[in-house]
Amino acid sequence: MAKGFYTDTTACIGCKACQVACHQWNDIPAAEGGRTELSGDSYDNTQTLSAENWRHVKFIEQITEDRTQEGFLQGSRWLMMSDVCKHCVHAACLEVCPTGAIIRTEFDSVFIQQDACNGCRACVAACPFGVVDIGRDGKAHKCTMCYDRLQNGREPACAQACPTESIRFGDIPDLMKLADARVAQLKEQHIDAYVYGKEDIVGGLNAFYVLVDEPHVYGLPEKPELGSKNVDEGFALSGVAAAALAVTGLVSFRKSRMDEKAGAATEDHH
Amino acid sequence: MHPALLQILAANPQSGVALPPRWGWYVILYFFLGGLAGGLLAIAAALDAVGDDRDREAVRLAHRLAFPLVLVCGALLTIDLGQPLRFWHMLIKSNRFPEPLLKPWSPISLGSWIVMVFAIIAFVEFLGTLADAPGDNAGDDVLTKWAWLAKFRRDTLVPARERVRSWPSAVHRTWQALAALAGLALAGYTGVLVTGTSRVAWHNARLMGALFLLSGASTAYALLMLLLVRRGRGAADTTVRKLGAADQWAVGFELLVLALMLISLGALGRPFWSGGFGVVFWLGVVGIGLIIPLARHWIALGPGEHGVTRAARCVLIGGFLLRVVIVMSPQYPAVPLWHL
Numbered sequence: 001m002a003k004g005f006y007t008d009t010t011a012c013i014g015c016k017a018c019q020v021a022c023h024q025w026n027d028i029p030a031a032e033g034g035r036t037e038l039s040g041d042s043y044d045n046t047q048t049l050s051a052e053n054w055r056h057v058k059f060i061e062q063i064t065e066d067r068t069q070e071g072f073l074q075g076s077r078w079l080m081m082s083d084v085c086k087h088c089v090h091a092a093c094l095e096v097c098p099t100g101a102i103i104r105t106e107f108d109s110v111f112i113q114q115d116a117c118n119g120c121r122a123c124v125a126a127c128p129f130g131v132v133d134i135g136r137d138g139k140a141h142k143c144t145m146c147y148d149r150l151q152n153g154r155e156p157a158c159a160q161a162c163p164t165e166s167i168r169f170g171d172i173p174d175l176m177k178l179a180d181a182r183v184a185q186l187k188e189q190h191i192d193a194y195v196y197g198k199e200d201i202v203g204g205l206n207a208f209y210v211l212v213d214e215p216h217v218y219g220l221p222e223k224p225e226l227g228s229k230n231v232d233e234g235f236a237l238s239g240v241a242a243a244a245l246a247v248t249g250l251v252s253f254r255k256s257r258m259d260e261k262a263g264a265a266t267e268d269h270h
Numbered sequence: 271m272h273p274a275l276l277q278i279l280a281a282n283p284q285s286g287v288a289l290p291p292r293w294g295w296y297v298i299l300y301f302f303l304g305g306l307a308g309g310l311l312a313i314a315a316a317l318d319a320v321g322d323d324r325d326r327e328a329v330r331l332a333h334r335l336a337f338p339l340v341l342v343c344g345a346l347l348t349i350d351l352g353q354p355l356r357f358w359h360m361l362i363k364s365n366r367f368p369e370p371l372l373k374p375w376s377p378i379s380l381g382s383w384i385v386m387v388f389a390i391i392a393f394v395e396f397l398g399t400l401a402d403a404p405g406d407n408a409g410d411d412v413l414t415k416w417a418w419l420a421k422f423r424r425d426t427l428v429p430a431r432e433r434v435r436s437w438p439s440a441v442h443r444t445w446q447a448l449a450a451l452a453g454l455a456l457a458g459y460t461g462v463l464v465t466g467t468s469r470v471a472w473h474n475a476r477l478m479g480a481l482f483l484l485s486g487a488s489t490a491y492a493l494l495m496l497l498l499v500r501r502g503r504g505a506a507d508t509t510v511r512k513l514g515a516a517d518q519w520a521v522g523f524e525l526l527v528l529a530l531m532l533i534s535l536g537a538l539g540r541p542f543w544s545g546g547f548g549v550v551f552w553l554g555v556v557g558i559g560l561i562i563p564l565a566r567h568w569i570a571l572g573p574g575e576h577g578v579t580r581a582a583r584c585v586l587i588g589g590f591l592l593r594v595v596i597v598m599s600p601q602y603p604a605v606p607l608w609h610l
């Protein structure tokens with residue numbers, strides 16, 4: 001049974017317990033030796049997913065110009081979202097990996113085998129979500145969905161640590177039911193919620209989200225494509241170019257011979 | 271999240287937000303030299319097939335160069351890896367040695383095999399040039415300097431070549447076709463490699479493979495002409511003229527494909543033609559690399575050989591800068607000229 005994460009962004013309070021738990025369980029050192037550098041971007045100082053941050057809580061501040069509006073937040077709101085590898089059903093990283101280091105596990109998660117990765121970085125360029133990154137060891141790193149914990153019947157560290165159950169772990173169909181119910185509930189409250197990561201997004205995401213604004217607001221692509229989508233066409237068009245080259249090359253190489261023969265013939269004639 | 275990134279996302283719903291793979295100078299050099307090596311082997315095969323005795327020198331030159339070039343390519347690819355000692359993981363399953371590993375749908379996996387097959391063919395052709403009479407080729411003095419090499423040549427290479435020569439012509443034709451194919455594949459796949467990513471400008475450039483292939487061929491023509499002229503062949507020499515005529519076609523097609531690619535990309539192609547890289551693109555790639563060589567009959571590049579060598583140099587410079595712009599600009603879009 002496919003396992004995964006359902007993240008209800010409306011329940012996220014931005015506490016970053018998931019980030020901390022991830023670092024702790026997976027024994028990931030802090031970037032730059034733990035030197036704290038304030039990013040100047042809200043409470044977000046890790047900025048992006050990276051080789052050191054396999055979870056990243058995004059802070060999206062939507063503050064209205066006009067602060068005189070009625071209501072608790074005067075029309076403003078904060079969106080928070082704990083980002084992670086989506087463990088895509090059609091995973092671009094896995095598809096492109098030339099060493100076979102990236103595999104799909106028995107839990108349907110996408111896993112990078114560190115002993116096989118040679119740091120070619122093809123997966124970095126392929127992932128449409130900007131997830132994979134190269135670490136200081138020259139190898140590709142990303143969320144493992146706590147493969148070691150799953151194999152021992154435990155849930156991933158982030159999901160266990162999340163105090164608001166914004167991140168839930170389980171069987172995908174069960175999680176999807178929960179997400180659909182949550183969307184219905186939010187819609188009743190006139191909040192425009194939807195599930196991001198059903199089959200329309202690269203065949204489905206095993207880490208999917210309930211969002212309340214356009215995907216791009218959360219830094220997510222609306223309709224991501226697999227890197228390989230245009231590859232066949234690319235090769236076919238290269239074939240056309242190769243044919244054109246071959247014809248003009250062979251004709252040019254032969255033509256001068258013809259010209260010469262013609263020249264010699266006229267000279268003979270004279 | 272950076273506001274510029276949000277804007278890109280809003281404008282291009284089909285795109286991803288792939289991180290830059292940090293491909294730099296090794297990759298740029300590899301793309302350029304790989305195109306050159308591929309072009310050389312393909313051109314040599316064609317010249318060998320339909321040319322005459324006067325073209326032999328160009329064929330041998332190409333064969334002398336293609337193999338060392340692909341060795342350099344292999345070295346560049348290896349040192350570019352995060353774990354260089356694991357380069358063989360590209361071809362062999364590391365946990366099931368020695369089972370081969372090929373994922374034909376992944377350009378980088380397919381490309382590793384293309385480099386491998388190309389290197390084998392180029393090596394055989396290189397050995398063939400060693401069997402030529404000493405003095406026929408550049409760098410031949412080592413044949414006489416190193417006794418073991420002279421012996422190897424006399425006892426092994428020369429008899430082997432005589433044997434190969436006696437094989438039916440169908441075998442030779444097939445070999446030539448194979449060599450040409452391997453050359454074109456090496457020159458072209460690197461373009462498809464970038465199409466196979468999720469960075470918007472690369473991903474949507476379906477013509478990149480065709481562009482790289484044409485550029486690889488045109489730079490190889492140019493290099494051969496340059497070397498022939500240096501070896502005393504004049505601008506009126508038949509081989510130089512043949513190569514020149516073919517190069518004009520290749521450069522012409524390249525310009526056409528580049529234009530079609532930019533049109534089909536629309537605003538998505540912005541990294542290529544705007545900002546600091548845009549200056550390099552318009553002046554270096556288009557101006558020096560394509561327009562000047564194409565118009566060499568109308569603009570005076572100097573008489574005879576001077577015209578030929580200047581045009582050839584322009585093609586080579588343009589071909590290199592093309593790889594610089596294509597590799598760097600989508601990774602580091604907003605770089606102003608003074609930061610390049």
Ligand code: SF4
Pocket residue numbers: 084085086087088091092093094110126127128129130131132142
């Ligand atoms: S989100 Fe990226 S890294 Fe994760 S499975 Fe999908 S393609 Fe691979």
